[in-house]
Amino acid sequence: METSSALAALLFILSIHGGNSYYQRNGFLYGTGWGDWSGWNGYPQTFYVSSRDRLYCWLKDLLQRIAKQIQTEANQGGSNRAVAVIRGENVNGTVWFTQGKESDPCLIQGEIKGLTPGLHGFHVHQYGNLSGGCISAGPHFNPYNKTHGGPMDENRHIGDLGSIEAGADGVARFRIKDHMVKLHGKNSVIGRAVVVHAGTDDLGKGTADKRTESLKTGNAGARLACGVIGIAAP
Structure with a gap:
């Protein structure tokens, strides 16, 4: 100023x-x-x-x-870092977001504990409202009104980050570079929520009776844990 x-x-x-x-x-x-x-x-x-x-x-x-x-x-908000503290029933962790310029990919990395071994859907959701639990976070962050897809798909929600994998110890450690998640500009994810799901994200490839929900949520199942994305110190 x-x-x-x-x-x-x-x-x-x-x-x-x-x-x-x-x-x-x-x-x-x-x-x-x-x-x-x-x-x-x-x-x-x-x-x-x-x-x-x-x-x-x-x-x-x-x-x-x-x-x-x-x-x-x-x-743009003036910050290149953001953080979400993830909490759920017996599930907890931290997710960090780092981005330089708006045109740069966003680095998303973290550690989440208390999960069952295997893949778990991992998304940025529309709202940072957790007053009613993770369900209050609303749908996937999707300002362009696309159908659900995988992180590498052109046709996807901004919030579609695929799945993270927990090992035998129930801990998921991950490092993702994403070209659509932004910390700057009108579609910044700051103030929105990260949600970890019970099941695997099918990346919008579900068929038969799974097809409709696949294009909305990836059939990733219940919301196990979540956290609001807030501005972090540089």
């Missing part, structure tokens, strides 16, 4: 003290020296642009670009 205010003050000062060689008439730009600009009624109007004015224009443009970048980063 302080940086943005300082840049705004600099731009204001430049607008007062810079560019004295220019003036405007009927939408045409004129000057007081020699150059090659077009001028009044289509006739050549020449003037000289001083080094001071060139510096003024360059500096003003630079400061405007910096101010725009700062505002963009502020709108």
Whole structure:
């Protein structure tokens, strides 16, 4: 905030003290020296642009670009890390999210204990509301209204992360890089929820009587544990 205010003050000062060689008439730009600009009624109007004015224009443009970048980063939330503390009946763990720029893949890694050995559906859900347990988290996060799929599919929910696998000790340790999960921008997952399911995610490939639910949830079963994704310290 302080940086943005300082840049705004600099731009204001430049607008007062810079560019004295220019003036405007009927939408045409004129000057007081020699150059090659077009001028009044289509006739050549020449003037000289001083080094001071060139510096003024360059500096003003630079400061405007910096101010725009700062505002963009502020709108994105300004954090490259997020965390979800996972809790359920006899199930607990932590999931970390890390992303640089919005265009970078998001690294999702963590450890969840208390699971039965095998695969468990693992998704980002729409809401960070856990007031009624994990069911309050709503459906998978799906702002583009796609059908359910696997992490590598083009047609998938943003929240579709497939399954994580627990070993014989009941612990799932995982490290996922995903190109659709974002910590920045309008589709940020911050404030939403991570849910771990009882069964395996079929990645939208279910058939026969499983087909309809497969395209919604991946037939991953009951919600065992969940946690809200919050901003983490850098």
